[in-house]
Amino acid sequence: MKKHILVIPGDGIGPEVTTWGKAVLEKIAEKFGHEFTFDEALMGHAGIEATGNPLPDETLEKAKASDAILFGAIGHIKYDNDPSAKVRPEQGLLKIRKELGLYANLRPIMLFDELLDASSLKPEILKGTDILFFRELTGDVYFGEKKRSEDRNTASDLMIYSRYEVERIAIKAYEAAMVRGKKLCSVDKANVLEASRLWREVVQDIAKQYPEVETEHMFIDNAAMQLVKNPKKFDVVLTANLFGDILTDEASQIAGSMGMLASASIGDGTGFFEPIHGSAHDIAGQDKANPLASILSVALMLEISFGLKDEAKAVTDAIDKTLKDGYRTGDIADANTDKSKILGTKLMGQKVLE
Amino acid sequence: MKKHILVIPGDGIGPEVTTWGKAVLEKIAEKFGHEFTFDEALMGHAGIEATGNPLPDETLEKAKASDAILFGAIGHIKYDNDPSAKVRPEQGLLKIRKELGLYANLRPIMLFDELLDASSLKPEILKGTDILFFRELTGDVYFGEKKRSEDRNTASDLMIYSRYEVERIAIKAYEAAMVRGKKLCSVDKANVLEASRLWREVVQDIAKQYPEVETEHMFIDNAAMQLVKNPKKFDVVLTANLFGDILTDEASQIAGSMGMLASASIGDGTGFFEPIHGSAHDIAGQDKANPLASILSVALMLEISFGLKDEAKAVTDAIDKTLKDGYRTGDIADANTDKSKILGTKLMGQKVLE
Ligand SMILES: CC(C)[C@H](C(=O)O)[C@@H](O)C(=O)O
Numbered sequence: 081m082k083k084h085i086l087v088i089p090g091d092g093i094g095p096e097v098t099t100w101g102k103a104v105l106e107k108i109a110e111k112f113g114h115e116f117t118f119d120e121a122l123m124g125h126a127g128i129e130a131t132g133n134p135l136p137d138e139t140l141e142k143a144k145a146s147d148a149i150l151f152g153a154i155g156h157i158k159y160d161n162d163p164s165a166k167v168r169p170e171q172g173l174l175k176i177r178k179e180l181g182l183y184a185n186l187r188p189i190m191l192f193d194e195l196l197d198a199s200s201l202k203p204e205i206l207k208g209t210d211i212l213f214f215r216e217l218t219g220d221v222y223f224g225e226k227k228r229s230e231d232r233n234t235a236s237d238l239m240i241y242s243r244y245e246v247e248r249i250a251i252k253a254y255e256a257a258m259v260r261g262k263k264l265c266s267v268d269k270a271n272v273l274e275a276s277r278l279w280r281e282v283v284q285d286i287a288k289q290y291p292e293v294e295t296e297h298m299f300i301d302n303a304a305m306q307l308v309k310n311p312k313k314f315d316v317v318l319t320a321n322l323f324g325d326i327l328t329d330e331a332s333q334i335a336g337s338m339g340m341l342a343s344a345s346i347g348d349g350t351g352f353f354e355p356i357h358g359s360a361h362d363i364a365g366q367d368k369a370n371p372l373a374s375i376l377s378v379a380l381m382l383e384i385s386f387g388l389k390d391e392a393k394a395v396t397d398a399i400d401k402t403l404k405d406g407y408r409t410g411d412i413a414d415a416n417t418d419k420s421k422i423l424g425t426k427l428m429g430q431k432v433l434e
Numbered sequence: 435m436k437k438h439i440l441v442i443p444g445d446g447i448g449p450e451v452t453t454w455g456k457a458v459l460e461k462i463a464e465k466f467g468h469e470f471t472f473d474e475a476l477m478g479h480a481g482i483e484a485t486g487n488p489l490p491d492e493t494l495e496k497a498k499a500s501d502a503i504l505f506g507a508i509g510h511i512k513y514d515n516d517p518s519a520k521v522r523p524e525q526g527l528l529k530i531r532k533e534l535g536l537y538a539n540l541r542p543i544m545l546f547d548e549l550l551d552a553s554s555l556k557p558e559i560l561k562g563t564d565i566l567f568f569r570e571l572t573g574d575v576y577f578g579e580k581k582r583s584e585d586r587n588t589a590s591d592l593m594i595y596s597r598y599e600v601e602r603i604a605i606k607a608y609e610a611a612m613v614r615g616k617k618l619c620s621v622d623k624a625n626v627l628e629a630s631r632l633w634r635e636v637v638q639d640i641a642k643q644y645p646e647v648e649t650e651h652m653f654i655d656n657a658a659m660q661l662v663k664n665p666k667k668f669d670v671v672l673t674a675n676l677f678g679d680i681l682t683d684e685a686s687q688i689a690g691s692m693g694m695l696a697s698a699s700i701g702d703g704t705g706f707f708e709p710i711h712g713s714a715h716d717i718a719g720q721d722k723a724n725p726l727a728s729i730l731s732v733a734l735m736l737e738i739s740f741g742l743k744d745e746a747k748a749v750t751d752a753i754d755k756t757l758k759d760g761y762r763t764g765d766i767a768d769a770n771t772d773k774s775k776i777l778g779t780k781l782m783g784q785k786v787l788e
C-alpha cells in the first residue's frame with residue numbers, strides 16, 4: 081500500500097514524540113511491505129514563529145494533499161498568561177479541524193494491565209474499563225461567534241449546534257456501538273441548555289434507527305462523576321465539543337496517564353491523529369516525554385485511515401510487550417517500577433521499535 | 435439568637451433529607467438556646483404540580499423574608515426525557531439563584547477519615563484533600579440568551595460574563611484563600627473562549643490585591659484531570675458556573691459520595707443551603723437517601739449565615755461520631771462495613787441527632 085503522511089510536530093514535546101510515531105510508521109512499512117512517504121509542516125507556536133500564522137497556508141495545502149496526518153501537540157505558556165493576545169497557537173488546531181471537516185474525534189480509553197497501578201483509581205474500579213469517546217469537534221462554543229464589548233468589560237461565546245452536526249456524529253457513534261458493546265451514553269446538559277436539548281432530541285431520533293443499542297442520556301455533571309465512580313459502566317460515550325474536551329481529559333487519568341492516550345479526528349477528508357496530551361513545555365526537550373501516545377496515534381491511523389488491522393495490532397502488541405518487560409517513562413512509573421527500567425523518550429521509542 | 439428559616443424540600447429525595455436537616459436545626463436551637471422558626475415552600479416539580487410554576491411567587495416572597503433557606507433537591511425524570519418541555523423544575527432553582535443574587539456557590543470538599551475507603555480513588559491519593567470551590571452561580575451560559583431557530587434545527591445559548599460578575603466572586607474566593615492555605619486555582623478555557631479570557635484578565639487583576647496568595651490559572655480540561663490525579667494540590671478553586679457544575683460533581687467522588695457534600699450559595703441577601711446531590715427519583719421515598727449532606731448544609735448555614743461556629747462544629751462532630759461508630763447509609767458503605775450498621779435515612783438521621 082502506498083500512502084503519503086504529513087507529520088506536524090507542533091509545539092513543546094510535539095517534535096520529540098512525533099519522531100517516534102514516524103519511526104514506527106517506517107518500521108511498519110518495512111516489515112509489511114508498504115510504501116509510506118512523509119512530509120513535514122508547521123503549526124501552532126512553531127507556525128507563528130516562522131510565518132506569523134498558527135496555520136500557515138502551506139501546511140493546510142499539504143494537509144489536504146496527504147492521506148493522513150500525524151500531529152504532535154500545540155500551545156505555549158507565553159499566550160496562556162496573556163489573555164489579550166490576538167494570535168494564538170490553538171487557533172491553528174481549531175482552524176485545521178474546521179478546514180478538513182474533522183467533526184468526529186474518537187478517543188479510546190484502553191487500559192494496559194501493566195499500568196493498572198499507575199492510576200489514582202483503585203485497580204478494582206478500573207479493571208475491565210474500555211470506553212470509546214466520540215467528541216464532536218467542529219461545532220459548539222468553540223466555533224460560535226465570539227464577542228468583546230467596546231469597553232472590554234463584557235465577553236461572550238455562542239454555544240450553538242445544528243441538527244446535521246449532531247446527526248452525523250451520532251451516526252458514527254452508533255455504528256461504533258454496534259460493533260462494540262451495544263451501549264451508548266450521550267452526555268449533555270439538557271436541563272439547562274437549549275443546545276443540549278437539541279442535542280438530546282437528535283440523539284433520541286437517531287437512536288430509533290439502532291434499536292439494538294441501549295441508549296442512555298446523562299447530564300455532564302453526573303457523567304464527570306460516574307466516570308470516576310464506575311468507569312466500567314461506559315461503552316461508547318457521545319458528546320459535544322466542550323464536554324468532550326473535559327471528559328476525555330478526565331478519563332485519561334483512568335488509563336494511568338495522558339501519555340498513554342491517542343485520538344483520531346475524522347470526518348469529510350483526511351484523518352488527523354494525535355496524542356491527547358498537550359505541549360507540556362515544562363518537560364520539552366528534556367527527553368522525558370512519553371512517546372507511547374504518539375505511537376498509539378499511529379496505530380489508530382493504520383486501522384482507521386488505512387484499514388490495516390494487522391499492522392495496527394503489531395504496534396499495540398509492541399507497546400504491550402515493552403510494558404510487560406517492565407519499561408516505563410516517568411509519568412507511568414510507580415513505586416514498584418524497577419528504577420533501571422525508567423526510560424526517557426528516546427530509549428522508550430527504541431524499545432517499542434525493537 | 436432568633437432566626438427564621440425557610441425549608442424548601444423540593445423534589446425526589448429532597449423532602450426526606452431536609453426533614454433531618456430541619457430536625458438538627460431544632461436540636462441545635464434547643465441545646466444552644468436559640469430561637470429558630472420555620473416555614474416551608476414549594477419549588478421545582480413540586481411547585482409545578484401545585485401551581486404550574488417551578489418557583490411560585492409565594493415561595494420567592496417567603497425566601498426574601500427569611501434569614502436563611504434550607505433546600506432539598508430538584509428535578510424529575512419526566513422532563514429529562516422530554517427535551518421540548520417548556521416548563522421545567524430546574525427553572526425554579528435557576529430563578530431563585532438569580533432573584534436572590536446568589537452569585538457565589540461555595541462547595542467544600544471535606545474528607546471524613548472513616549470514608550476514605552468509600553471513594554474510588556486510592557486512599558493515599560485522597561488523604562489530606564481539603565478543597566473549597568467557589569462556583570459562580572448567576573452568570574455564564576446558564577443565563578445567557580437561549581435561542582431556537584424557527585425550523586427548530588438550530589439551538590444556541592450565550593456564554594457571557596461581565597467584569598463585575600467575575601470581580602465580586604474572585605474577591606470572595608481570595609478572601610477565603612487568605613484564611614486557608616493561601617493558594618487559589620482559577621479554572622477557565624482561555625485558550626479557546628473569549629468569556630474565559632475576560633475571566634482570566636479579571637482574576638489576574640484581583641490577584642494583585644492579594645500578593646500573599648499563590649495564584650494558578652488552569653484550563654478546565656486539565657483541571658478535570660488533575661482533580662483525579664492529585665486532589666491534594668488544590669486549596670481554593672475559583673471557576674465559572676458551567677465549569678463549576680462539572681468540577682464539583684466530579685470532586686464529590688473524592689469525598690466518597692455525593693451524599694456527603696453540601697453547598698452554600700451566598701451573595702446579595704439571604705443565604706441558600708443545599709446538598710450537592712440531585713433528586714435521585716430512583717430511590718425517593720424508600721428511606722435509602724443519605725441525610726448527611728442535608729445535615730452538613732445546616733452546618734454551613736450555622737457558620738456562614740448566622741456566624742455560629744460552635745454550633746456548626748457540634749453538627750460536624752455529631753456526623754463524625756456517627757461515622758466513627760461505624761454507621762453508614764448504603765451509598766457510603768463498603769465491603770468492610772458491618773452489615774447491621776447500614777442504616778436507612780431515618781435511622782441515620784436519628785443517630786446524628788443522638
Ligand atoms: C488545545 C485545545 C484547543 C484543545 C481543545 O480544547 O480542543 C485540546 O485541549 C484538545 O483537547 O485537543
Ligand SMILES: CC(C)[C@H](C(=O)O)[C@@H](O)C(=O)O
Nearest residue numbers: 271272301508509524527679
Ligand atoms: C439542577 C441543575 C440546574 C443544577 C445546576 O446545573 O446548577 C445542579 O446540577 C447543581 O449543580 O446545582
